[in-house]
Amino acid sequence: MTKTIFITGTSSGLGKLTALHFAKRGWNVAATMRTPEKESELTAYDNIKIFKLDVTDVQQVQIATEQAITAFRKIDVVVNNAGAGSYGPLEFAEESTIDWQFALNVRGPINVIRGFLPHFRANKGGMFINISSFMGVLSAVPTGSLYNMSKFALEGLTEGLYYELKPLNIELRLIEQGGSKGNNFLNSVVFNTHPEIRDYDGVVGKVNAMFSGVTEDALDDPQAIVDAIHALATGESQKFRTLLGQAGNDLMALRNAVPIEEYLAKIALNFA
Template identity: 30%
Template sequence: METRKVWFVTGASKGLGLTLVKKLLTQNYRVAATSRSVQSLIKELGKSSEDFLPLEMNLTDNENVKAAIGECINHFGQIDVVVNNAGYALIGTLEELSEQEVKSNFEVNVFGSLHVIRNVAPLFRNQKSGHIFNISSIGGYIGGFPGFGIYCSTKFAVAGFTEALADEMKAFNVHTTLLYPGYFRTNFLSQGSVQTASNPITAYKTAREMENAHLRELNGNQPNDPEKAADVLIALSQEENPPIHFFMGKDAYHYAKQKIALIQSTMAEHETLATSTDISNN
């Protein structure tokens, strides 16, 4: 029965994840929600019940992720929809950010989702059904934001492996959807959610301007509604043939169309030179 599907949502104690879980529960779905702190989930959503399972999960630990998925299966008997939502923004130029700052961002934003996929894939393959939502960002399609290069690169990575995953899982009747959200009015850019370079370099004026624009001007004034985003995810989960690529928000469409137009014009301008490499061209 459609309304009794089980959703497994990461990063569910705040932001889009929390909004989605609340909406799912009001619509009679069953939900396993994960966070680094189970108490934060209980505070926002309540204790474990027939319909809800709060799970403390360390996304960067594959065995811990495997155990959490096992708990979900033991509690509900199944998983039908996975939302890889957990992640955080890291602001800093490539020169500024330390090796550890970069690694930590990739550990959560990239490897965390891979841990979930790796451990839920056997279940989905065996039951010949399932839907995986991987949350990228419009920054996973356009990287031209000074100071956001590393964050964007993590989201580009999510986009890359999701495209492959979609083809890998197709034979098992498992749907895969890559979401590129624009700016949604959550606490994503708030203190405690976003991280900035420990050792900023004052010479990077453009990056500092972009950073300040996000943290001081855009934060709290994002144009998109997370409640409507949750509705969109639920609607996509109900489609018979959901899309692999899904840009979400007018701003996401604006940026994507800009890049597509730029690539198309650049390819047309340089086509003769670019295609001159064919070995048969003498």
């Protein structure tokens, strides 16, 4: 029987690539996005159905999950991909930015998981693949604390849920990616700034220089991430955590090799 994958945030980047990848391999795809009226690429595929979904809106999650289940009858895999980041000193962040970061990267996956649990229980199985980051398992960049917080929370949520869903045959998986080519991530970053306070200028300048020095060539191939999602969805890989990309793996090797105090001091030195 044809399998069906439900994906959040398919208007660009990894979400769109994942939708296309699975559709081309014969899966049914429930591709969700905030503005379906703008989509022109995914609409070309008969086995992709597009549903409107802002993951922070519980009512929309309810509607989109019902629509997808009605359209395809059975959803096998749900990918919590929608996400974005805020950067800049925590002190400067607007209250609304802090709430947004949590609402999108943490509350969003919670909403979608809760939306699908009745369906997965009825089917006696299913899989959630949560798109995290290496920033979900370690810190690597100053001024990224809110994004770090959100992805660490997603990791904790996923690991914590493992125990209650395992007996129901509902699987949980984490993809931890680094920066990859061809997405809108850096364009959608929310920067926290202040018109007068200059105390953070040194570190902010170094972070900005690092981001602006990142060339497309230095970024990872997103197909490797899509392939990893495919391996998880098909059961070819049963890894709970899949950490992808040179940068994340190098940082993780360092993080595991030395005490946390040494790791933090070493990273801080890069921005001193």
